[in-house]
Amino acid sequence: MLHSLVNSIDPYTMQILVNIGIGIILALGLNIITGLTGQLSLGHAAFMSVGAFAGALLTIKTGMPFYLTILLSGLITAVVAAAIGWPILRLTGDYLAICTLGFAEIVKVVFLNLEVTNKALGLTVPTPDTSISMPVIVLIVVILVIIFSAFIEKSRFGRALKAIRDDEIAAESMGINIARYKVQSFAVSAFMAGIGGCLYAHFLGYINPSDFGFLKSIDMLSMIVLGGLGSIPGAVFGASLLSAAPEFLRFMSQYRMLVYGALLVFLMVFRPNGMMGGIDFSALVKKKLGIKKRGAARNQEGH
Amino acid sequence: MFLQQLINGIALGSTYALIALGYTMVYGIITLINFAHGEIFMVGAFVGLLMVGYFKMNLFLAMACSMIFCMIMGVLIEFIAYRPLRKSSRLSALISAIGVSIFLSSLAMMVFGANAKGFPDSAFESTQLHIGNADVSTLQLLIIGVSAVLMIALEYIVQWTKIGKAMRATSEDYNTAALMGINVNYVISFTFALGSALAAAGGVLVGVLFNSVSFNMGLMAGLKAFAAAVLGGIGSIPGAMLGGLLLGVAEVFGVAIGYSSYRDAIAFAILVLVLLVRPTGLLGKKIQKKV
Numbered sequence: 001m002l003h004s005l006v007n008s009i010d011p012y013t014m015q016i017l018v019n020i021g022i023g024i025i026l027a028l029g030l031n032i033i034t035g036l037t038g039q040l041s042l043g044h045a046a047f048m049s050v051g052a053f054a055g056a057l058l059t060i061k062t063g064m065p066f067y068l069t070i071l072l073s074g075l076i077t078a079v080v081a082a083a084i085g086w087p088i089l090r091l092t093g094d095y096l097a098i099c100t101l102g103f104a105e106i107v108k109v110v111f112l113n114l115e116v117t118n119k120a121l122g123l124t125v126p127t128p129d130t131s132i133s134m135p136v137i138v139l140i141v142v143i144l145v146i147i148f149s150a151f152i153e154k155s156r157f158g159r160a161l162k163a164i165r166d167d168e169i170a171a172e173s174m175g176i177n178i179a180r181y182k183v184q185s186f187a188v189s190a191f192m193a194g195i196g197g198c199l200y201a202h203f204l205g206y207i208n209p210s211d212f213g214f215l216k217s218i219d220m221l222s223m224i225v226l227g228g229l230g231s232i233p234g235a236v237f238g239a240s241l242l243s244a245a246p247e248f249l250r251f252m253s254q255y256r257m258l259v260y261g262a263l264l265v266f267l268m269v270f271r272p273n274g275m276m277g278g279i280d281f282s283a284l285v286k287k288k289l290g291i292k293k294r295g296a297a298r299n300q301e302g303h
Numbered sequence: 304m305f306l307q308q309l310i311n312g313i314a315l316g317s318t319y320a321l322i323a324l325g326y327t328m329v330y331g332i333i334t335l336i337n338f339a340h341g342e343i344f345m346v347g348a349f350v351g352l353l354m355v356g357y358f359k360m361n362l363f364l365a366m367a368c369s370m371i372f373c374m375i376m377g378v379l380i381e382f383i384a385y386r387p388l389r390k391s392s393r394l395s396a397l398i399s400a401i402g403v404s405i406f407l408s409s410l411a412m413m414v415f416g417a418n419a420k421g422f423p424d425s426a427f428e429s430t431q432l433h434i435g436n437a438d439v440s441t442l443q444l445l446i447i448g449v450s451a452v453l454m455i456a457l458e459y460i461v462q463w464t465k466i467g468k469a470m471r472a473t474s475e476d477y478n479t480a481a482l483m484g485i486n487v488n489y490v491i492s493f494t495f496a497l498g499s500a501l502a503a504a505g506g507v508l509v510g511v512l513f514n515s516v517s518f519n520m521g522l523m524a525g526l527k528a529f530a531a532a533v534l535g536g537i538g539s540i541p542g543a544m545l546g547g548l549l550l551g552v553a554e555v556f557g558v559a560i561g562y563s564s565y566r567d568a569i570a571f572a573i574l575v576l577v578l579l580v581r582p583t584g585l586l587g588k589k590i591q592k593k594v
Contacts, residue, residue, distance in 0.1 A: 040394065088575070091582050094336060098533045099578055101526065102571030109568035214526060218401050225398045257409035264402025265384045272391030 051194025077194025316551020325498025341525015347503025377499025536587020
């Protein structure tokens with residue numbers, strides 16, 4: 001049934017939908033480290049890049065099953081992130097931000113010079129041989145990632161991350177091992193970015209290190225800030241809006257990026273906390289269903 | 304050879320330093336990473352090109368026009384895109400800055416086209432001088448000289464004038480400065496004007512040096528200048544000068560010993576290494592944690 005539904009959508013719309021899906025995966029990944037833990041990362045495209053190239057190379061060199069490739073490229077990215085994060089997460093605030101940016105540029109330049117990534121020519125990725133079509137896989141992964149994010153947010157781990165975001169010193173004095181949690185959240189965040197990158201590589205069929213530059217990192221950051229930092233519905237909304245916006249603005253052809261830039265400024269000026277910032281969705285749903293929430297109903301999410 | 308590369312490096316580095324100063328001053332006052340700053344540098348280069356190519360001005364006059372234009376633009380950008388967000392989270396202001404940056408670079412692409420433009424040869428008649436065994440063009444000396452004069456002027460304004468004192472007070476403590484009767488909004492506008500003027504001068508100089516002005520030149524130059532500002536310790540004016548020079552020299556030497564394909568990574572590799580040893584940059588103040 002799902003297949004006939006997929007086939008009934010025209011390829012152009014499908015392309016936009018898959019882009020939105022991949023955008024959601026990336027945005028939710030970045031949301032873990034920037035939204036939940038409060039550590040600004042300006043280099044998340046690098047992790048997407050690592051995931052994309054890991055996935056592409058696994059498919060080309062080993063030809064292992066696609067589902068395993070997705071998982072493995074996520075894991076490889078997470079390991080890379082942990083190795084990078086361990087030394088640099090000691091830095092705070094903007095020093096960390098510029099360091100992630102620096103690492104992203106280094107990763108890009110290194111990939112542009114490596115033999116295995118085919119240097120500046122980029123890699124052509126074969127279409128994976130799977131029984132389920134690509135858009136459906138993306139949809140399934142999106143759903144899994146949303147569930148995973150919601151789970152993390154409500155878990156003990158997520159509460160520790162939020163404590164670090166709100167006040168590092170207070171969190172530390174409550175016995176939270178800040179360094180460890182930061183590296184873990186960085187790795188989880190990169191895991192999702194790696195999966196997003198792997199899907200991107202296989203859906204597009206061609207990747208080039210220059211695709212994962214600073215602007216890609218900024219894209220992801222705009223998604224979560226625009227949607228509302230630290231909010232899962234916000235990240236989903238922001239990713240959908242910004243992934244689709246260039247397509248909807250296509251009729252303006254050459255004015256497209258001009259309008260996009262102005263749009264970012266105006267949305268921020270009029271909704272500084274993001275479109276969905278400051279709205280607690282689970283409380284809203286519970287209220288509609290008539291379930292009383294324990295304690296204050298005021299939300300603590302957006303800030 | 305060494306002297307030659309050193310002079311090349313200092314010329315490149317002083318343009319980085321000019322841009323980095325704008326980042327560091329704005330950051331020092333409102334702790335905003337002004338991502339549109341690289342684009343102001345690009346606009347400065349285009350205005351300079353227009354003045355030289357179209358109005359046939361001499362290079363120094365063109366640079367002055369470009370600086371005035373960018374001053375006004377910087378103040379306007381702050382007024383439209385940053386001032387309404389001053390009380391909200393810093394990330395919102397950051398995204399707004401990125402919006403401005405995308406807007407400006409696409410505007411430049413529409414107006415001037417996607418191809419790189421060069422300054423006419425008559426813009427500056429460069430001759431080669433021989434100092435020891437190094438060939439130095441008068442253009443490089445011009446760049447180093449103009450940058451030095453501008454930085455000394457900046458140092459004078461910040462250290463010896465009343466508005467400079469107000470700037471330092473505001474960057475020390477925004478609220479207290481406001482309570483002491485300093486017109487904080489005016490100080491912030493002034494800071495943006497100063498920073499943008501320096502970036503515009505840097506843009507014209509880089510445009511003449513590489514003989515190429517394009518709509519996307521702001522991105523990499525901006526990122527590297529930002530790296531330079533952080534390397535020196537963000538918020539510190541001498542730090543930005545030092546950081547810019549260091550990165551410029553390092554980049555030129557890196558290319559000279561055969562890492563030209565890694566050119567853009569050199570600056571960032573140095574940045575990351577320095578931050579690991581000194582987490583607040585070379586001349587940065589240690590941030591006090593308050594409980």
